[in-house]
Amino acid sequence: MTSNQWLPLAVIASSLLPGLIIFALPEKRVALRTALNLAGALAKAGLVGLLIAGVAAGEEYGLRHAIAPGIEIVFKADALALLFVTLSAVLWLFTTLYAIGYLEHAPHRSRFFGFFSLCVTATMGIAMAGNLFTFFVFYELLTLATFPLVVHRGTPQAMRGGSIYLAYTLAGGAALLAGIVWLDHLAGPGEFTQGGLLAAIPGLDPLTLQLIFALLIAGVGVKAAIVPLHGWLPQAMVAPAPVSALLHAVAVVKAGAFGIVRIVYEIYGIEFAQSLGLLLPLAVIAAVTILWGSSRALFQNDLKKRLAFSTVSQVSYIVLGVALFGPLGTIGGLVHLVHQGIMKITLFFCAGNYAETLGIHKVSEMDGVGRRMPLTTLAFSIGALGMMGAPLTAGAVSKAWLSDGASAAGMDWAIWVLWGSSLLNAAYFLPILHRAWLKLPPPDWPHEEIHPVGRRETAWLLLLPPLFTAVLTVAVALFADSSFSPLAWVRLIAEREYPNISP
């Protein structure tokens, strides 16, 4: 086995093996468990660094294993895969630190961290899947590994959230499977191909392809939480904060969005999808989701639910970018995959801090919280401003490229959708910031658990991760034009997906 074959496997193993060992560890082995978690996360970050250097230099990484005639597990660490792999690996590192602090005295930590590692493993598999079969295998693994985390607390609400989550995701999985096998039957086994797998096969019936597209998008659309398949996401917010942060802001919803990217660009091919008339309906669904999610967020008093509806809306920015024909839209959508992840995880970390430190779960309880927890609230504010698309934040970069993409694709109405959404974002985030910074704190917090020590407003492990990601939110915007930014990487991908058009 050459290093180009084992590197993708090692990236997967770096979370799978620690996860399996952690399952077997007794609850009391805190130090060993923590060491394993951190070693895994650091090893993964290092391995991903090697991959990035290799892919940037034109190396090809991949591995295949036949399990039946015509059915192969294929891993391929191409530029697009690495976009998602890097995002997940970096945010996993932060979330692991955060979760160690968050769950310090909670029961069943071995189980929690075991499944948490499995989720990350599944995400890596989804990112590096080289064909739809492999994608599906890890997509369903993600469903299964997330369930125990959603119901982790074992309360009746958690049970209900878990059931709703399964109902949506298993049904979505069935639709996806039907689409994949149908496609496999029609076009034969094939891999994700730059420029599109189906585009290169002549003589396929357009109507059948449109039907299959609907099945596939419905399947991955459940995890991407596109309206009307989004109902599970707000319910799944009963999970502990690190789960909401990494899985429901990054891994799970992004797995869906990433699936849409792969299907549109590398199964159908963007030009072929355009000629089949598939992009306009997709753009309309994305636009509806963007506006619907933002409007629902306005009326949520529960902080995490407000953030969840905000996620529903923001993830569809990615879908919209995919559906805008042309490299500019592609860049906007793909870069938002990274940017939204960084911003939303910041917000969820902060929400977790408010809940863990002061017992604050509702927006109406946040009066004056900026005085008690200034650093957390600063991070929250940066994340919120980013979501609105304020200048000097990651959100502004995404929105600029998406708007340019919309006008280049001749869909000027999409620009209005983006502006409308920004206004709605402001309408549900600014009141929070106003409460937090300008109103007077109440005499007592709902349930103060962690008392301040000097300038330390909460536990270090809870405070540092959101500060890091808040800094990242600004940094990816400030250094967007440098050659190491997500934007630069996304432009590389766009160049490869549009061999005939230069951005």
Next chain:
Amino acid sequence: MTPLLDPLAWLILLPLLWATLAFLAADRHGPMLALAGIGGQLLCVIALAGDVASHGSIGHLAGGWAEPLGIRLVADGLSLVMLLLTQGVALTLALYARSYFSQATPPAFWPLTGFLLAGMNALFLSGDLFNLYVTLELVGLAAVGLVAAGGGAAQIAAALRYLLATLVGSGAYLFGVALIYGSYGTVSASLLGSLITSEAPLAVWLAGGLMLTGLLLKTALLPFHFWLPPAHGGAPAPVSALLSALVVKASFYLFLRLWLGPFAALSEALPALAQVPAALGATAILWGSWRAIRADRLKMLVAYSTVAQLGYLFLIFPLLGTGALALQAGILQATAHGLAKAAMFVAAGTLIKVGGSDRVLGVAGAAAHLPVSLFAFALAGVTLMGLPPSGGFLAKWLLIDAALAAGQPWIVVVALSGGLLAGIYVFRVLRLAFRRPTTHDDVPLPQRPAALLEWTAFALAAGSVLIGLGAAPLLALIAGVQP
């Protein structure tokens, strides 16, 4: 080959031998005899595997006597897979049973298990219809005995119901064999394959109908499933596992053999016939899953899941014209389900034994105190739901592929909905297991069971999942089968 070293004959003789010894010896020697015996059988299957893989099919007359005196034994890829599944699952279950029955073994458990295995192995290896009848009776009676060995009034009632079903089933089969013998003067399956044509007399059609219906009764395909849930749900856990994982597969195997072999001409003459088992299978999937979703007792849930999962096996009949695909799907499903169902029944047995309640509600909080058993139950559930990377998933993939190739999209819909329904009853148990115990917080946690009880279940469940990743040799064996 010298008769003394013939693995085909030893696969039948060895279980008869250790069963007899176990019957004569004291109860406490039963487990060791069984483990050694089944271990030896497993070695025989492995010895056979190389020959079958290189020759496709091997067969000869045991003892060197010519037919009809000699008994003709045949093994090909299909029988090899079933033999391997049977010995592998039986060995693991014997380990489990040894620990499960550590206080008191039900009377005759070990001898009956030996006779059951002898009957099953003979069934997989026999090439003539009358010997097959004898094996069917042996399997049926041993299985009824195992159900009755539980000893309770409900178990005796279930055993009697089962006895009725199995006797009527083999009676119908025997009547059919008599009609066939009357028409052709032979009962050799391979000879009959070329003798029976689409112009066969009515008596042969009647014989086919009787034999196949009798086998459906023994396989508990809806509407003949009435005997299965009480028998499988009521027996002690190791017995339930043996019956649900293996015994019903034996009569399915014979149904498939007859369909592809002697009666192939009949089913080709009237292609619509193949829709009958498929339609019954589809109904079984929906009805069995529904009853599992509604079940009140944990083992009844698992038993109704068997009713549903057996339905998948019969979906393949209208698709058999599409080459090896449908047959591969069916046999892979039988194998994966065998492993998963054995795992699920023994995991349920441990949950019930430790938790003290046989209700579904009794698993509440089990994620905390029985994680390994619960994980085994969940992994087995992954196979039953047909989620990747399990064997059940690969089987479903192949089935859908075959259904599309045969232009039967309704089978796709049934297979996918069956998976979702399985999701409902599997997660019904799993979500309860994660529930925080609300009331008796002061009650001490139940004692941890013996490690063997938990890890045998886990091994079976892991096997049912891993087979999805390593199915290539199995699929190649099936592809080489000449009907």
